[in-house]
Amino acid sequence: MAEKIEVKKKVLSENDRLAADIRTSLKEREIVALNFVSSPGSGKTSLLERTLEALGSELRIAMIAGDVQTENDADRLVRAGGERVKPLVTGGSCHLDARMITGVLSDMDIEDVELLIIENVGNLVCPSGFDLGEDMKVVLISTTEGDDKPLKYPAMFRRSSVMVINKVDLLGTSDFDVETVRRNALSINPDLKIFEVSCRSGFGLDAWYAWLRELVSERTPAALVES
Amino acid sequence: MHELAIAQSIFDTVIREKRARDLDAVDKVGLRIGVLSDVLPDALTFSFDVICQDSELGGCRLDIESVPLTLTCNKCGLSSTTDQVTFLCPSCGDPSVRVDGGFELDIAYIEVPDPLSTDAALQRPAPAES
Ligand SMILES: Nc1nc2c(ncn2[C@@H]2O[C@H](COP(=O)(O)OP(=O)(O)O)[C@@H](O)[C@H]2O)c(=O)[nH]1
Numbered sequence: 530m531a532e533k534i535e536v537k538k539k540v541l542s543e544n545d546r547l548a549a550d551i552r553t554s555l556k557e558r559e560i561v562a563l564n565f566v567s568s569p570g571s572g573k574t575s576l577l578e579r580t581l582e583a584l585g586s587e588l589r590i591a592m593i594a595g596d597v598q599t600e601n602d603a604d605r606l607v608r609a610g611g612e613r614v615k616p617l618v619t620g621g622s623c624h625l626d627a628r629m630i631t632g633v634l635s636d637m638d639i640e641d642v643e644l645l646i647i648e649n650v651g652n653l654v655c656p657s658g659f660d661l662g663e664d665m666k667v668v669l670i671s672t673t674e675g676d677d678k679p680l681k682y683p684a685m686f687r688r689s690s691v692m693v694i695n696k697v698d699l700l701g702t703s704d705f706d707v708e709t710v711r712r713n714a715l716s717i718n719p720d721l722k723i724f725e726v727s728c729r730s731g732f733g734l735d736a737w738y739a740w741l742r743e744l745v746s747e748r749t750p751a752a753l754v755e756s
Numbered sequence: 757m758h759e760l761a762i763a764q765s766i767f768d769t770v771i772r773e774k775r776a777r778d779l780d781a782v783d784k785v786g787l788r789i790g791v792l793s794d795v796l797p798d799a800l801t802f803s804f805d806v807i808c809q810d811s812e813l814g815g816c817r818l819d820i821e822s823v824p825l826t827l828t829c830n831k832c833g834l835s836s837t838t839d840q841v842t843f844l845c846p847s848c849g850d851p852s853v854r855v856d857g858g859f860e861l862d863i864a865y866i867e868v869p870d871p872l873s874t875d876a877a878l879q880r881p882a883p884a885e886s
C-alpha cells in the first residue's frame with residue numbers, strides 16, 4: 530500500500546514569510562504601504578501621478594512601479610515629481626511577489642518615508658494571492674470596464690480594502706453604471722471604502738488626497754508618543 | 757498564468773519535504789484549493805508536470821480537492837457552505853459574513869509509493885558491501 534504522509538503546508542508559505550518580514554520592517558519605520566491592483570489601463574499610474582503632484586511636497590512618498598516589460602510607468606512617476614521611485618520589471622511574471630519587493634526595497638532609501646505605494650502588474654487574478662507586506666490593497670476599476678467586474682473577480686475585491694472608480698469623466702459614454710458597480714462590489718465586500726474620481730478632470734481627487742493624509746497622520750503620532 | 761509560479765512553489769515544498777523525511781520518491785501530492793484561490797486546476801497540473809519532468813519528482817501527480825466557500829454570518833451566526841461565490845448569508849441575507857474557508861491553497865499530503873512495487877525500489881542499487 531502506498532503511504533500518505535500528512536503535510537498541511539500553505540503553498541505560498543515562503544511568500545507569506547517574506548511578506549511578513551516586509552510588513553514588520555515597514556511597521557518599524559511607521560510606513561503605510563498600499564498595493565494598487567487593477568486591470569491594465571484602469572489608471573493606476575495616472576492616480577499615482579496625480580497623487581505625487583498633489584501630495585509630493587507634503588508627504589514623503591515612495592513608489593514601486595511594477596510592470597511586465599517596461600520602465601515607462603516609473604519614468605512617468607519621476608516626471609510627476611517622484612523622488613523615490615523604483616521600477617520593478619517582472620520580465621513576464623503576471624504578478625509581483627514578496628521576494629521582488631524585498632529586492633527593490635533593499636536598494637531604496639526608505640528610512641524617512643511615510644507612504645509607500647506599489648503599483649502591481651495590471652491583472653485582477655494573479656496578484657490576489659501574493660501578499661507583498663502591504664497594509665491594504667487598493668483596487669481600481671474604470672468606467673470603461675464592465676460594472677460586473679467585482680462579481681467576475683471576487684477574490685481581488687474581497688481582499689481589497691478600498692475601491693477607486695476612475696474615469697468618471699467618461700460616464701454616460703457606455704453602459705457602466707456607478708450604482709451597479711457599487712452594489713456589486715459591496716455584495717462581495719461590504720467593508721470596501723469607495724472613491725469616485727477622474728484623473729483627467731480632477732473630480733473626486735480631493736477626497737482621495739484627504740484620505741491618504743489621514744492614513745499617514747494616523748500612523749505617525751504613535752511613533753511620536755512612543756519615543 | 758500565475759499557476760506556473762504556484763506549481764514551482766509546490767515543487768520546491770515537496771522537494772524540501774522529501775529530503776527532510778529522507779524519502780526515495782513521492783508519487784502524489786494532495787492539494788486543497790479554495791474556490792476563491794483563483795487557481796485553474798488544469799493549468800496548475802500542466803505546469804506541475806512540466807516542472808517535474810526530468811527531476812527527482814518525475815511522474816509525480818497532483819490530487820486536487822476543491823474547497824467550497826464557508827461563511828459565518830456576523831448577524832445570525834449561521835455557518836454555511838457553498839460552491840457559488842457569494843458573500844450573502846443564505847439564511848438572513850446579511851452581507852456581513854466572515855470567510856472561514858475558500859481561500860485555501862494548501863498542500864495536504866504527499867504520497868510515497870509502495871516500497872515493494874515501485875520501479876524506484878527495484879532500481880535501487882543494492883547496499884554496498886562493507
Ligand atoms: N478619460 C480618462 N482617461 C484616463 C483617466 N485616468 C487615466 N486615463 C487614461 O487611461 C489610460 C491608462 O492609464 P494608466 O494610468 O496608464 O493605467 P494603468 O495601466 O492602470 O497604470 C491612459 O491613456 C490615461 O491617460 C481618467 O480619469 N479619464
Ligand SMILES: [Mg+2]
Pocket residue numbers: 573574575602648
Ligand atoms: Mg501603469
Ligand SMILES: [Zn+2]
Pocket residue numbers: 829830831832833834845846847848849850
Ligand atoms: Zn445570517
